[in-house]
Amino acid sequence: MTLDDAEDLRRRIKALEAENVRLEALVAADVSRRKRTEMALAEREERYHTLFDSIDEGFCIIEFIDGPHGPLSDYIHVEANPAYAQHAGIPNVVGRKVRDMVPDEADGWVELYAGVLRTGVPVRFERELIATGRHLELAAFRIDPPGRRQVAVLFQDITARKGAEAALQQLNETLEARVVEAIAERKILADIVEGTNAFVQVLDNEFNWLAINSASAGEFERIFGVRPKAGDNMLGALKNQPEHRAALATIWQRALAGEEFIEIGEFGDPSRDRRHYEMRFNALRNVGGEQIGAYQFAYDVTERLREQARLLDAEEALRQSHKMEAVGQLTGGIAHDFNNLLTGIIGSLELLQTRLSQGRLSEIDRYVTAAQGASKRAAALTHRLLAFSRRQTLDPRPTDVNRLVMGMEELIRRTVGPQIALEVVTAGGLWPALIDPSQLESALLNLCINARDAMPEGGRITIETANKWLDDRAAKERDLPPGQYLSLCVTDTGTGMTPDVIARAFDPFFTTKPIGQGTGLGLSMIYGFVRQSGGQVRIYSEVGHGTTMCLYLPRYYGTAADAGAGDDRAEVVQAQTGRTILIVDDEPSVRMLVIEVLEELGYAVREAKDGPTGLRMLQSGGHIDLLITDVGLPGGMNGRQLADAARVTRPDLKVLFITGYAENAIIGNGQLGPGMRVLTKPFVMDTLARRVLDMIGEQ
Known part of the structure; x- marks a missing residue:
């Protein structure tokens, strides 16, 4: 290989290396583009599913399949958003065929959506889904290419709207009739108001x-x-x-x-x-x-008020007539009884004076006795009258009514006689009453005597006590305030009373007994005493079946004292000297008798004829151990006012009220202060002496 060849080879190698670097760079760029594409696809997919799941309307994609009924004879749900179940009322539809979901309605849905798939023309319509009873509003369009054989459906539940439309349609259909009816009603009302x-x-x-x-x-x-x-x-x-x-x-x-x-x-x-x-x-x-x-x-209402006024005038005239009749009956009875008593007193005193002038002293005692007896009967008569009018002076004390009744049982047995069976039924835990025990004893005895007289052939008397809670209705029936009361009832098996007799039973001097056998004051006295004590008397009777007389007495919230305990001592003892008593009374004869009795006992006595004079003597500074005063006094100051004024400077002063007539307000509504007592006129001098000795002895 020549140098040139080697150089050429080196150049080729470098060129190949450069191409290789370029190719590697191209490959790396292609990988990066693919990754970016994949990431973009993933993001688009995520946005699609987020949008798909967030749509309020129901949404699904259906894909047609060939079924047993031929090509495109069924479809399957390939996708559905959560709102599908909310609007259609059918859950978990993905992967399910329409013929499995709604077999009775499948043909109609397949035909409708297959037309969209074949033509590609979108549709919008309303249809009731019979399987769930819902009305749906739907829109459907083909997903291209047609070969995918898919259709998208968007829908929402319009059941409420369809109901409102139906109601509105019905309202519109009946509106005209209702308007006519309303006009007729208004006309009727207008005619009524106008007429x-x-x-x-x-x-x-x-x-x-x-x-x-x-x-x-x-x-x-x-x-x-x-x-x-x-x-x-x-x-x-x-x-x-x-x-x-x-x-x-x-x-x-x-x-x-x-x-x-x-x-x-x-x-x-x-x-x-x-x-x-x-x-x-x-x-x-x-x-x-x-x-x-x-x-x-x-x-x-002019005429109505005039008629009411006329009726009231007539009622008032009738009441006045009855009142005058009662007053006439009352005064006639009083005059008859007092004339008899005065005849006995006056005659006895005249004969007493005659026998004294004749020196025939041996006959004096029987005239004195006759005069005293008539006087005592006159005193009893005035007590009954005061009880009837609720003006008697009472001495109320906390009283155990059970003990009082049982203490009188033997006396009542002897009084009613052996032909009458007596039964006493006392309630356990009976509340005490604030009552004058002696007056209650007298009332109970009187009721038992009346019961005996109603059974001339014999019979049974039942005395019964009980606690009573009176609510508004029961209290109104008895003319009492609601609250707690105790009842004392006397029941007989006698002749009974007619309604007319019951209505007049408490009238003074009214009696059904033969002449000479009754005064007609017994029940009126009981009624007045009980009413003055804050209670009530009621009569329950039936002719031929007997009568029940019930006394209702207010409960006393405290401890009861011994009932019927006497205050008077058996005999009068001689008083100690050195005690001073002031007597205030506008009647000279009363002052004279009281002074004589007190001086005979050894007391120093001062006297005054009216309240102001007595007060000056009390404020003079002299020593006074006891004030005896009438309640009704002249001079603008009654006995209670005198006592209260005297106690400002003499807070420990003992006071004995003597009275024949007293309003409750004067005595203090029946409540006396400490160191105060009452003695009712007329009284015997021995009783006065005992009461004075008791009060001074307490010092």
């Missing part, structure tokens, strides 16, 4: 009439001289009548502020025919609940 005897007005929030019927317009014109119509302003119509304008504005403002109420108003000329109206106001609201005005229904 009613009520005066109907409707105002907006600016006092403009929205509506007014003819009756109201005519009445408005009659009263105010202006005939209104819809659209007028009420305040403007009355601009020349400021008084009426202000009155109507005031009452309508309440209605326009949302208040619903009934008002009785008077309008018209007082010198001529002034009329009364019952006006009912209500708020007027729109469909959103916002108040847009108010309406009024007014009625002329």
Whole structure:
């Protein structure tokens, strides 16, 4: 090989090496382009699937296949987005044939989409998917080239819209009939409002009439001289009548502020025919609940009120007649009984005076005894009258009614006699009552005597106690406030009472007993005593089956004391000297007798005839151990006021009230303060002496 050949070979080798480098560079560039292409394809694929899965409408790609019914007789779902199941109501359709999914509807769907595949013409249509009952709106187009045999379908569920369209169509079809019906209803309502005897007005929030019927317009014109119509302003119509304008504005403002109420108003000329109206106001609201005005229904109630007034006058006249009849019966009975008693007292005193002048001292005792007996019966009569009128002075104490009843059981047995069976049923855990125990004993004995008299052939008396919770209904039936009460009932198996007798049973001097066998004051005394004590008496009776008399007494929240415990001592002991008593009474004879008894006991006694005089003596600084005062005193100061004023400077002063008549308010509603006692007139001097010794002995 020559040098030239070698050089030529070297050049060829270099050329080959350069070509090889160039070829390697070309290969490397081609790999880089392929990788970029693959990455771009991957990105496009990702964007496609993201878009595919995010479409709100249902989307699928179907591919036709040859089936048992021939070429292109079935298709398979090759792709479907998540919204497919939401709109079509069929999940997991990828890989499933249409004839497997909806066999009854497959022919129609295949025919429709095969036409798109053959012609390449897109279609848009609506169809009901019978399998799920949904209405779908669809669009379909061919995916080229045709040889792929694929069709894309885009759809959405329009079931709700189709329902609304159907409802709207039905509404449109019936709208005319409904309009006719509504017009007829409004006409009927308008005819009713126009034809009613009520005066109907409707105002907006600016006092403009929205509506007014003819009756109201005519009445408005009659009263105010202006005939209104819809659209007028009420305040403007009355601009020349400021008084009426202000009155109507005031009452309508309440209605326009949302208040619903009934008002009785008077309008018209007082010198001529002034009329009364019952006006009912209500708020007027729109469909959103916002108040847009108010309406009024007014009625002329003048004649009704006049008739009511006439009836009330007649009732008052009847009540007055009954009252005068009762007063006549009461005064006649009082006069009869007191005349008998006074005859015994006056006659005994006259004979006593005659026998003293004759020196026949041996006969004095029986006249004194007769006079004392008549006096005591007169005192009992006044006590019954005061009990009936609820004016007696009570001495209420916490009382165990069960113990009181059981303590009287033997006395009642002896009183009613052996022909009457007595049964006592006491309730366990009976509440105590704040009551005058002696008055309750008297009431119970009186009820048992009445029960005995109702059973002349014998029978059974049942005394029963119980706790009672009276709710609103039960309390109203018994004319009592709701609350807790205890009942004391006496039941007999006697002749019973008619409704007329029950209605008059508590009237004074009313009795069904023969003349001379009853005063007619027993039940009236019980009624007055129980009512004064805050309770009630009720009669339950049936002719031929017996009677139950029930006393309802308010519960006392505390501990009951021994019932019926006496305060008077068996005998009077001589008082210690050095004690001073002030007696205040406007009756000189009472002062004289009290002073004589007290001085005989060894007390120093001072006296006053009225409250102011007694107060000056109490404020003078002299020593006084006990104040004895009447409750009803002249001079502008009663006994309770005197005692309260005296205790300002003498807080520990003992006070004994003596009274024949006292309002509860004077005694303090039956509640006396510490160191205060009551003694009811008339009283025997021994009782006064015992009470004074007890009170001073407490010091």
